[in-house]
Amino acid sequence: MFPPATPPFDDVPVFGTFDPARSWRDRHVVYAVVVDDAGRLLVVDHAQQRLLPGGGINAGETAAEALLREGLEEVGQQLEVGREFGLARHFFDPDDGAPPRHKLCRYRQATAGAVVGPPSEPDHVPLWLPVDRALSTLTHAVDRWAVSLHVTGTSQPLGDDG
Numbered sequence: 458m459f460p461p462a463t464p465p466f467d468d469v470p471v472f473g474t475f476d477p478a479r480s481w482r483d484r485h486v487v488y489a490v491v492v493d494d495a496g497r498l499l500v501v502d503h504a505q506q507r508l509l510p511g512g513g514i515n516a517g518e519t520a521a522e523a524l525l526r527e528g529l530e531e532v533g534q535q536l537e538v539g540r541e542f543g544l545a546r547h548f549f550d551p552d553d554g555a556p557p558r559h560k561l562c563r564y565r566q567a568t569a570g571a572v573v574g575p576p577s578e579p580d581h582v583p584l585w586l587p588v589d590r591a592l593s594t595l596t597h598a599v600d601r602w603a604v605s606l607h608v609t610g611t612s613q614p615l616g617d618d619g
Contacts, residue, residue, distance in 0.1 A: 525538060530576060
């Protein structure tokens with residue numbers, strides 16, 4: 458049995474391996490799926506991983522506000538945040554010694570706005586890749602799932618998207 462999650466995360470797809478013997482830290486996160494007119498997906502290379510731009514939602518932030526901040530930090534670019542289209546749970550046990558996380562993931566459409574400079578977070582390299590190549594190289598299955606949802610134009614029934 459999985460640990461409880463606050464709605465709307467009780468009945469959503471689950472990714473990763475849950476080990477009940479581990480102490481999982483709940484973390485609300487949000488990621489952007491940004492596809493340009495040429496059919497390329499914006500991804501971030503960081504610490505030998507290929508990820509969607511996004512990350513943790515801080516106390517007092519909405520999901521949209523967090524995504525605006527993360528866009529500047531990870532890709533050095535303003536993002537125009539659109540609608541939320543996917544929710545999932547991701548059990549992630551990093552191999553860098555950090556505690557395992559039970560990520561409550563929100564996925565939102567976004568478009569790329571103005572480039573304001575290099576990413577403010579070190580070692581983050583933004584890349585634009587053809588969607589099919591990005592799908593085959595994204596590190597996490599949950600991100601591949603979300604990009605596939607976006608590309609096919611499907612979404613889940615969602616509650617409040619903050």
